[in-house]
Amino acid sequence: KAGVTQTPRYLIKTRGQQVTLSCSPISGHRSVSWYQQTPGQGLQFLFEYFSETQRNKGNFPGRFSGRQFSNSRSEMNVSTLELGDSALYLCASSLDLRTASGNTIYFGEGSWLTVV
Amino acid sequence: GESVGLHLPTLSVQEGDNSIINCAYSNSASDYFIWYKQESGKGPQFIIDIRSNMDKRQGQRVTVLLNKTVKHLSLQIAATQPGDSAVYFCAENRNTGGFKTIFGAGTRLFVKA
Numbered sequence: 001k002a003g004v005t006q007t008p009r010y011l012i013k014t015r016g017q018q019v020t021l022s023c024s025p026i027s028g029h030r031s032v033s034w035y036q037q038t039p040g041q042g043l044q045f046l047f048e049y050f051s052e053t054q055r056n057k058g059n060f061p062g063r064f065s066g067r068q069f070s071n072s073r074s075e076m077n078v079s080t081l082e083l084g085d086s087a088l089y090l091c092a093s094s095l096d097l098r099t100a101s102g103n104t105i106y107f108g109e110g111s112w113l114t115v116v
Numbered sequence: 117g118e119s120v121g122l123h124l125p126t127l128s129v130q131e132g133d134n135s136i137i138n139c140a141y142s143n144s145a146s147d148y149f150i151w152y153k154q155e156s157g158k159g160p161q162f163i164i165d166i167r168s169n170m171d172k173r174q175g176q177r178v179t180v181l182l183n184k185t186v187k188h189l190s191l192q193i194a195a196t197q198p199g200d201s202a203v204y205f206c207a208e209n210r211n212t213g214g215f216k217t218i219f220g221a222g223t224r225l226f227v228k229a
Contacts, residue, residue: 004159033217035219042205042219042220042221042222043160043205043219045216045217045218045219048216056216090159090160092159092217101148101165101167101209103148103209103217104148104150104162104165104209105217106162107152107159107160107161108159109158109159110158110159
C-alpha cells in the first residue's frame with residue numbers, strides 16, 4: 001500500500017508570492033493533517049481535514065489555508081510568503097475510526113519550502 | 117497549557133548500548149501514545165504505540181513503557197545501531213471533539229561508533 005505522497009518535494013519562492021502544496025493520503029484514510037516544522041522547532045499543527053471539512057485548526061495566521069477534496073486528497077496554500085515561512089511542511093493521514101488508536105497519523109516525506 | 121514534553125533534547129550513546137528516551141505528558145485523560153522517528157530530510161515514521169490500559173509494549177528492538185501514575189512515557193532501544201540516529205518524538209492522541217495528535221519537542225539521538 002502506498003504511503004502518504006507529497007508534492008513538490010522542494011521548492012523556492014520569493015517573498016510575497018503564494019504557494020500550493022499537495023498531499024495524497026494513504027488509500028482508505030479519510031483524515032488529513034498538516035504540520036509545519038522549522039529547524040529547532042517541533043511539529044506545529046496547522047489544520048486537519050475530514051470529509052472536505054476543516055475540523056481542527058492550529059494557531060497560524062489566515063495566510064495559511066487548506067482544503068480537502070472528495071477523494072481525500074488535500075492541498076494547503078500559503079499566501080503573501082514571508083521569510084519565516086521557510087520550513088518543512090508535513091502532511092499526515094489517518095483512518096479516523098473514532099478511537100484514539102484509529103487516529104494514528106502517518107506522515108509523508110514533506111515539502112521543503114524556502115522563501116528568499 | 118497542556119503539553120507533551122521531553123526530558124532531554126539530545127542523547128548520545130555508544131553503538132551496541134541500550135538507549136532510553138523519556139517523555140512527560142500533562143493530560144491524564146490521554147489514552148493513546150505514539151513514538152515517531154524522524155531521520156534527516158525525511159518525515160516522521162511511526163515506531164510503536166501504546167494504549168493507556170497497558171504498561172509496556174514491545175516491538176522489534178524497541179519497548180515503550182507507560183507510567184500513568186507520574187505521567188511518564190519512555191522509549192527503549194536495545195543494541196542501538198548507527199541507523200537509529202534520528203530525532204524521536206513522543207505524541208499523544210487526545211479527544212478534543214475530534215482526535216488531535218500533540219507532539220513533544222523531540223530528542224535527538226546520536227549513536228557513536
